[in-house]
Amino acid sequence: MRFAIFSSSFAPDWLIVSISHLTTLSSLRLKMLTKSICSHLLTTTPTDPGELTTPSFNSDLSPSEVKGCVAALTFIVLSITRVHSSTYHKEDEKPLDGTVVTNELHQLGLTRESAEGFSNIYDDFKAELVAWNVNTMSKGPSRLSSTNWRLVYGLSSGGYTKTTGSSSFEPTPSPAPTNTLDVQMSLQKTDNSRVSFTMSLSKFDELKMELENVQQIIAKEEARVNK
Incomplete structure (x- = not known):
């Protein structure tokens, strides 16, 4: 089932699981948690799940379940805010109302x-959240100026790497994990900052697939806006 609060998309499976934990909270506790999340979003300070682990809050939830509750409500708040933001300057589209x-x-x-x-x-927070989200979107994220990646294969005697664009392997400066094939990535942003990380080939395939899906969604949205 598609939901308007998720831009006419399906609810993620993990969200359904977390909502089952939210149902163990009283309506008062859930309102307090929602208020805390909205306030923290406006101050760009993440909600601390530790604040919710006191016995007075709910002793039946494990720490991981509490984190799931925070993540679920944060996801819902952000999703609804994005829907409101997308209709901010469109008079022919009505934003979500409380009943929906x-x-x-x-x-x-x-x-x-x-x-x-x-x-x-x-x-109570809608106007501030929409203004915050519109302002955040107008600034835009830092753009990438370049990306580099290489395959890393480790043996017990040391590591070997294969850099993109090269058909030869070169020894790595230090030994790599035994019998593993990983991908090392380095992202150079326009603000001259750099992000480097290593992931397994399976995770790299997942990342590639997700990025392709995002690219398709962005292309569809741009086509819709430009009509």
Whole structure:
């Protein structure tokens, strides 16, 4: 089922699982958590799950489940904010109203009371969140000036690397993990900062697939906007 609060997309599986944990919270606790998340987003300070692990909050949730609750509500708040932001300058499109938000959250598993409580708290922050999101999107992310990657194969006697564009292997300065084939990536951004990391080939394939999906979504959105 597609949901308007997720830009007419399906709800992620992990979100459904986390919502099942949210249902163990009272409507008052969920409202407090929603308010905390909205406040922290506006101050760019992440919500600390440690604040929610006290017995007075809910002793039945494990630390990982608490983190899941925070992640789920943060995802919902950001998704609704993006929907509102996308209609910010479009008079022919109506933004989500509280009734739609409440009904869809109820369909996802929250009690009616908790869904209404979330919607009421979000409405208090909506204007600020939309303005914050529009301002964030207008700034845009740092652009990449170059990317480099290479295959790294490690043996017990030492490591060998294969750099992109090269058909030969060269010894690495230090030994690599035994019998592993990984991908080392280095991203150079326009602000002269650099990000380097290593991942397995399977993770590299997943990243490549996700980036291709994002590229298709962006292309479709640009085509829709330019009509």
